[in-house]
Amino acid sequence: MKQRRLLRFHGLRRPRVRQTWNKYNLYNLVRLRTPYLNAKTFFQQKWIAKSYTRGYHGEHIKEYQWERMFSRRPLSAVNMDPAYMARRDGSEQASGRGSGLVGLDPSEKWSKNRGNLNQPTPYMQMSFAPMERRLDIAIFRALFASSARQARQFVLHGAVKVNGKKMLHPGYLLNPGDMFQVDPKRVMTATGKPDRSKPKALKVARPRLYKPDAAKAAKKEAAAGAEEDLDEEAIRKQNLEFFEELKKVAYSASNRYRGRHLQAKDKQYLRKMVKEMKSVLAKAVKPPTTATATDGKTEKGDKKGNWFASKIEAMLDYLSLTPAERQNKSMEQHVNDQSAKPASEEASSDESKSKSNKLVIRSKLWKQLSSQQRKNILKAFQGTGGRKARGNSLPYRPRDWMSPFAFIPRYLEVNHRICAAVYLRHPVARPGLSEVPTPFSPKIAQLAFNWYLRRS
Template identity: 30%
Template sequence: MPKKATNLHSLARGRIRASYSKFNLFNLYKKSRFNFLYKNLYQQKWTAKQETRAYHGEFMTEGRWMTTFESKPETVANLVKTDVGSVKSHAQEKATPYSIQTFAALERRLDFALFRSMFASSVRQARQFIIHGNCFVNGLKITSPGYPLKAGDVFHVKSEKVLQALGSKKPSLEESLKIDKTQIFLWNKQVKKLQANPRESLQAFTQEMKKLEDGDSRKEQYLILINKYNSELESRIVDERKNCSETNLLRKIYDCIDQNKKSKKDLTAKDFQPYYLNNEFLASSIEKIYKDTIKQLDITPFQEKADGAEEKTTNAELASRILESSKDNELARALRNDLTALKSPYSKAIEVFFKTNKASVQEGLPYDPEWIFQLKKHEPLEATVEEVKENEAKYSKMVNLPWQKGFYGRNDPKKPYFTPWKPKPFLAPFAILPHHIEVSFKTCHAVYLRDPVARPGHSEVISPFGLDIHDRAYMYYNREGL
């Protein structure tokens, strides 16, 4: 039986554990350099043994660990060349950290291999996965956490368990409902503020982002937004250049006609302007073409199929059919000439549109009043926790924020982790993969290549402690009579 986890991540004791816990990260951060100045040799060895064992196999009793300990660590010999002119002295060669191999025997255990492969957030969680039958070695289910791996063994964990281990904690229904009510309130407040003073709000936001330091996470997100906006703008400009033809210009007129069909009003330049890069000259020219030519054309938007039925053609097909009839139709011929004359101004308008609408950190995002007034307030969520518990799926559909659909962290209530999945906070400092294991996160499989070894200046055993600590820990365990 493993040792009980009593106050494992105590901030007062400050022990460093084999865990991705945020409290463990704080203990790692505040751990100062060990001072052995006023301690005798045995006290130094005892302190080193305490600290290293808190990380390496803390769940094992001392007696059980001593049956695993190997006094002769596996290392690579340091051979020095003897050729004249290329000889390096022993002082110049990097020393081999033999003592860090003190706990190399633990790395062969299946529970440690799962933790090193980032399939579990701690060794204790890895043991739980194994005991509950979620781990397989070479296709066979293994339920013994201490199973010794051999070179070439392939092991894997069920993907849902890996997502649970590396994902954020799933909030309770009470926590999720409280967060969503707060988000809806703040969103409605922000929408009201933006619609009251849209231009001033955008300028104030741009000035705030400019003042932030380069390393600030909010400024990084702002830069990502600007780059995304510019890339979408460039893609649109490329498409506009490719489609700068009479057919495309005419298709946009019919798109505008279809969009305003319900209003049953005469279209003006203001209606055409959004379809033609918000260019006033193009919009007024298109209005003249619409009134003088298109309203006079007797072209049906329907065409007969083979079986005698009729179907509505697309606007692109309709525009192409009208321009093809320009050989015999005088109005269609005049329409083609007018559209051909607009191709050059349209190309210039594309360049102007790109320059005036390109975003930057200094200038910010371009002001678009239509986008501001398209923002809609969210209906307040008045349901109580008891009502939501009776029918969570029904109330979950009522949460429809721009960045979130459904309850916070509970898109799929059946999953044991935060949904949609997002990584555990403070995971990056622990994301260190060993040299002796090859990991595939796409399939949650890993290959145990070989036992970890020590080379000149490098050990494959991952440890938060320095060589001086491991030297004393090795001296403590490598003694006669044990």
């Protein structure tokens, strides 16, 4: 069902207080006074009161729906003090001629039922209590959404669970004991400051992608060359070209991909680059000998960063070497792995002891890169591509003009850490207090109640 919304939702000329945390609404709330109604007819008074109150309480709900929900019997509760109950049976109130003895000392302990305010019960402020049972309004009351309409949208978009099951009806009437949960991410976006600082895309010329076809051809040649001892310098040149390309990518990434919003083309480009890097890497660390594999595993176990670092280092080394040098190196490595395995283990254990998360890459080429470029290469390589939630808490900044609206009525128990709340019971009126949050004076509330008495 499409929801109609007034154009002047937060108007200044004909102000209506709404269920939102808007600053216009705050201003209207500060200006809200009980209108002068003595010159009006009784019908006009009731009409005005109704229009004021309905503008706040569920203005997104149709009038006939609300009329069906309205109850002319508001709920109320009284506290009974157990100490009084244990000592008196109530007969002292009816003694004498039926209204208690005059001489009874009120200062005497247990002479009165304590725990209630000595004020009349504001039943008239309870007219809109059935509205507070609605799921969307309960979500707004639990401070999970910045307006009742937003809360309604949460439900419709499937972000709300009731007792662990997805609930798609904003008009679901909560039963006492029902727990509702809202997706924390949505809550934090809704109640947080809107992020208006969109990162500006710097106009950097997109570097030409390192051509995979040419590279592959070159590699094939290189492989052939390794066998036939052909032009090694050419291969070195090719590799260095690739490295230059890598540098360019890192540079452009540091400028262009600084923000969060990557365009589809940029993503494609990055992905291609990563793929290319991986193919080179596969060659660099091939074949995975048992020693390196186990090393990789253990290091992956305690430190992911180092594992990546070692791989990148291997790749860079590969790029800087000629096939002959490579062969020599692999021989050396093999010997080293055989002999110095415990040493490497020691080193890794030392590193884990020091608990430094810094990457250790000792490559000449790596040193030529700036820190930002290195970071970007690592990011692209690890495939994170963006921010990661640190730990398991989400970042948050509250929105402006929020604090004057922050209160939680007593019929809800809210746990904001998990964005869940339990609807404990229906809202009740107690002597002097009513649990329905309504911004209107008792006079207006009474007139509105009388308006709906007509129909129920």
